[in-house]
Amino acid sequence: RINGCTEYDAAYFQSYSHVGIHEEMIKDRVRTETYRSAIFQYQSAIEGKVVVDVGCGTGILSIFCALAGAKRVYAVDASEIAIQANEVVKANNLSDKIIVLLGRVEDVDIDEEVDVIISEWMGYMLLYESMLSSVITARDRWLKPGGLILPSHATLYMAPITHSDRYNESIEFWRNVYGIDMSAMVPLAKQCAFEEPSVETIIGENVLTWPFVVKHVDCYTVTIVELETITAKYKFVSMMQAPLHGFAFWFDVEFAGPANMPNDNHSPSSLGEGSTSLLGDSTTVSSDACANGSNQRRKRAKSMETLVLSTAPEDEPTHWQQTLLYFYEPVDVKQDQVIEGSLTLSQSKENPRFLNIHLEYTSGGRSFVKESVMR
Amino acid sequence: RINGCTEYDAAYFQSYSHVGIHEEMIKDRVRTETYRSAIFQYQSAIEGKVVVDVGCGTGILSIFCALAGAKRVYAVDASEIAIQANEVVKANNLSDKIIVLLGRVEDVDIDEEVDVIISEWMGYMLLYESMLSSVITARDRWLKPGGLILPSHATLYMAPITHSDRYNESIEFWRNVYGIDMSAMVPLAKQCAFEEPSVETIIGENVLTWPFVVKHVDCYTVTIVELETITAKYKFVSMMQAPLHGFAFWFDVEFAGPANMPNDNHSPSSLGEGSTSLLGDSTTVSSDACANGSNQRRKRAKSMETLVLSTAPEDEPTHWQQTLLYFYEPVDVKQDQVIEGSLTLSQSKENPRFLNIHLEYTSGGRSFVKESVMR
Numbered sequence: 001r002i003n004g005c006t007e008y009d010a011a012y013f014q015s016y017s018h019v020g021i022h023e024e025m026i027k028d029r030v031r032t033e034t035y036r037s038a039i040f041q042y043q044s045a046i047e048g049k050v051v052v053d054v055g056c057g058t059g060i061l062s063i064f065c066a067l068a069g070a071k072r073v074y075a076v077d078a079s080e081i082a083i084q085a086n087e088v089v090k091a092n093n094l095s096d097k098i099i100v101l102l103g104r105v106e107d108v109d110i111d112e113e114v115d116v117i118i119s120e121w122m123g124y125m126l127l128y129e130s131m132l133s134s135v136i137t138a139r140d141r142w143l144k145p146g147g148l149i150l151p152s153h154a155t156l157y158m159a160p161i162t163h164s165d166r167y168n169e170s171i172e173f174w175r176n177v178y179g180i181d182m183s184a185m186v187p188l189a190k191q192c193a194f195e196e197p198s199v200e201t202i203i204g205e206n207v208l209t210w211p212f213v214v215k216h217v218d219c220y221t222v223t224i225v226e227l228e229t230i231t232a233k234y235k236f237v238s239m240m241q242a243p244l245h246g247f248a249f250w251f252d253v254e255f256a257g258p259a260n261m262p263n264d265n266h267s268p269s270s271l272g273e274g275s276t277s278l279l280g281d282s283t284t285v286s287s288d289a290c291a292n293g294s295n296q297r298r299k300r301a302k303s304m305e306t307l308v309l310s311t312a313p314e315d316e317p318t319h320w321q322q323t324l325l326y327f328y329e330p331v332d333v334k335q336d337q338v339i340e341g342s343l344t345l346s347q348s349k350e351n352p353r354f355l356n357i358h359l360e361y362t363s364g365g366r367s368f369v370k371e372s373v374m375r
Numbered sequence: 376r377i378n379g380c381t382e383y384d385a386a387y388f389q390s391y392s393h394v395g396i397h398e399e400m401i402k403d404r405v406r407t408e409t410y411r412s413a414i415f416q417y418q419s420a421i422e423g424k425v426v427v428d429v430g431c432g433t434g435i436l437s438i439f440c441a442l443a444g445a446k447r448v449y450a451v452d453a454s455e456i457a458i459q460a461n462e463v464v465k466a467n468n469l470s471d472k473i474i475v476l477l478g479r480v481e482d483v484d485i486d487e488e489v490d491v492i493i494s495e496w497m498g499y500m501l502l503y504e505s506m507l508s509s510v511i512t513a514r515d516r517w518l519k520p521g522g523l524i525l526p527s528h529a530t531l532y533m534a535p536i537t538h539s540d541r542y543n544e545s546i547e548f549w550r551n552v553y554g555i556d557m558s559a560m561v562p563l564a565k566q567c568a569f570e571e572p573s574v575e576t577i578i579g580e581n582v583l584t585w586p587f588v589v590k591h592v593d594c595y596t597v598t599i600v601e602l603e604t605i606t607a608k609y610k611f612v613s614m615m616q617a618p619l620h621g622f623a624f625w626f627d628v629e630f631a632g633p634a635n636m637p638n639d640n641h642s643p644s645s646l647g648e649g650s651t652s653l654l655g656d657s658t659t660v661s662s663d664a665c666a667n668g669s670n671q672r673r674k675r676a677k678s679m680e681t682l683v684l685s686t687a688p689e690d691e692p693t694h695w696q697q698t699l700l701y702f703y704e705p706v707d708v709k710q711d712q713v714i715e716g717s718l719t720l721s722q723s724k725e726n727p728r729f730l731n732i733h734l735e736y737t738s739g740g741r742s743f744v745k746e747s748v749m750r
Binding site: 018019020022023026027032033036058060063084087088090091092170173177178180181182183184185188189191192193 | 393394395397398401402407408411433435438459462463465466467545548552553555556557558559560563564566567568
């Protein structure tokens with residue numbers, strides 16, 4: 001039914017046909033309420049306009065857009081969940097406004113230009129799943145010049161972390177198992193626990209210093225080629241003495257208009273109780289990496305009204321949690337010790353939805369390389 | 376490397392090569408400490424004797440047996456985890472006592488008779504994974520007449536349950552999603568949530584009445600053929616008025632000797648702090664179903680010293696939790712209302728490690744059939 005689709009794509013789309021994954025995403029109130037707030041914040045840009053929802057799932061964002069007054073919403077999803085979205089749309093008497101299309105944005109036809117693209121495309125570690133390329137495709141195929149993309153910007157962060165509890169629970173545990181020394185399990189335990197990135201929730205106390213911006217994406221201008229390989233050189237100065245267990249990755253996305261588009265500046269109280277974070281909250285002030293990969297960071301000025309959906313350890317947890325890349329051996333770092341190196345994220349050649357992670361790090365005169373794949 | 380092995384077997388054994396699954400099982404203190412207690416309770420039957428550990432995993436039960444004085448322990452596992460078990464054995468200088476064999480009990484050679492079989496073979500819903508047949512094979516190949524099998528008996532229970540929280544969370548949830556009626560999702564949500572058995576933890580308050588014994592297994596006499604299809608007719612009388620949401624399944628296993636074998640009757644305090652449940656605890660008194668499938672039950676006399684490992688909802692939780700079979704529609708039952716029907720568990724022809732479940736139930740004059748597969 002879906003053309004031009006690899007077997008990996010098919011498996012990926014199939015995975016979204018299970019209801020549980022949509023239940024989890026919808027029940028993530030930070031996620032869903034921030035999107036709803038953003039849609040109503042931009043109500044004047046949506047009213048009477050044409051919207052495309054890239055990867056609509058059960059269709060809830062499309063319905064929010066229809067309720068915000070959109071003239072027409074194209075709700076596109078390549079998973080069979082689109083059939084359910086269509087049922088929900090019919091049951092809500094919105095079939096005249098919301099057109100559900102089962103297929104990839106690369107393949108479906110929309111015979112008009114659109115004013116707004118909305119999409120919840122973010123994967124673990126921001127780029128896992130590579131769904132941003134579908135948003136870019138939709139933008140390049142259908143978005144009017146000056147049109148709105150929600151979210152508009154995304155930023156991937158990394159920071160060194162300490163997490164002895166986690167390390168002890170999976171590794172040190174084997175050294176005394178009901179009185180038996182099972183240390184012989186440790187090498188395999190390290191491989192099983194830490195070879196691949198691990199999605200889990202950490203807290204601010206696990207983070208050794210301020211995060212570094214791995215990649216900042218402007219959805220209005222980003223290209224698919226730009227996302228194929230992302231390289232960054234980083235440098236941290238540890239704020240404390242602790243065993244360094246690895247790095248954490250998280251992201252935030254902002255809902256800003258294209259240059260010079262005013263938003264409606266609704267007060268959040270008009271949108272129901274929100275766990276949305278308005279900028280001004282210092283925890284969500286993001287910074288921008290220089291394109292040349294240097295570790296300089298500069299604050300970007302964001303308007304006070306820009307909604308930010310943050311998945312940082314110090315913010316309210318979301319279903320994305322954080323993504324952790326653990327070392328096999330902790331590295332003891334002192335206060336003010338430098339941790340530096342480089343990171344390359346690239347699409348797997350085996351399956352473009354997988355993410356290859358090449359990490360180099362040096363601290364206290366010792367250098368390491370860690371290669372892993374997020375599958 | 377493993378002969379006579381289907382591709383399903385290979386996938387099954389492969390799944391046990393990941394360390395995390397062994398970490399979870401070992402960290403289940405109810406499980407591991409009850410096994411340890413049982414081994415030391417039968418120390419006089421193990422000292423100077425030959426033991427085989429069927430599905431040894433990381434080898435912890437084999438090491439307990441060696442520490443209890445076994446002359447020789449054959450630790451058999453068809454998963455590559457056996458390689459790790461061998462490393463652990465070497466590191467503990469037990470290579471002269473514990474012989475690790477990588478292979479299926481059907482394929483490996485042991486050139487002597489054994490006095491004791493120990494195995495932690497129980498799967499979800501007791502019979503999922505079908506590993507009991509490996510214990511039977513080991514028994515028939517190697518166990519001396521009058522030898523000891525630990526555990527010696529196993530009992531699978533079922534009971535009707537009410538669980539509105541769970542039903543509301545996955546099903547009723549869709550009726551009002553951030554103010555939107557997404558009831559159109561309900562049929563698919565029911566299918567995704569309740570088509571297959573669900574492994575989760577319930578509590579005593581979810582159970583509507585006393586459990587029914589689906590199957591009692593005597594490991595000294597059970598045959599492989601006897602396990603291929605298990606049929607039971609059940610009859611419950613609800614002790615309360617509540618929506619009936621489905622049935623829960625759980626099991627216990629007992630560590631009893633063959634007829635007339637005394638155990639050492641160690642005091643539990645000599646075995647370290649235990650969460651083992653000694654019989655006499657009324658919650659673990661099991662009963663026996665008639666072989667002809669009638670719903671009559673009779674108490675079996677167990678000695679006060681028989682250790683029982685229980686996975687019942689009213690006992691301390693284990694990693695087995697309980698297995699729930701939910702209906703798509705709750706059935707309202709009144710106090711003293713009869714719930715009756717039949718249950719057939721059979722090995723899937725597609726994959727013998729899967730379990731086909733055919734459930735018929737009648738209550739208040741309405742009859743239902745539910746077919747599901749535990750994969």
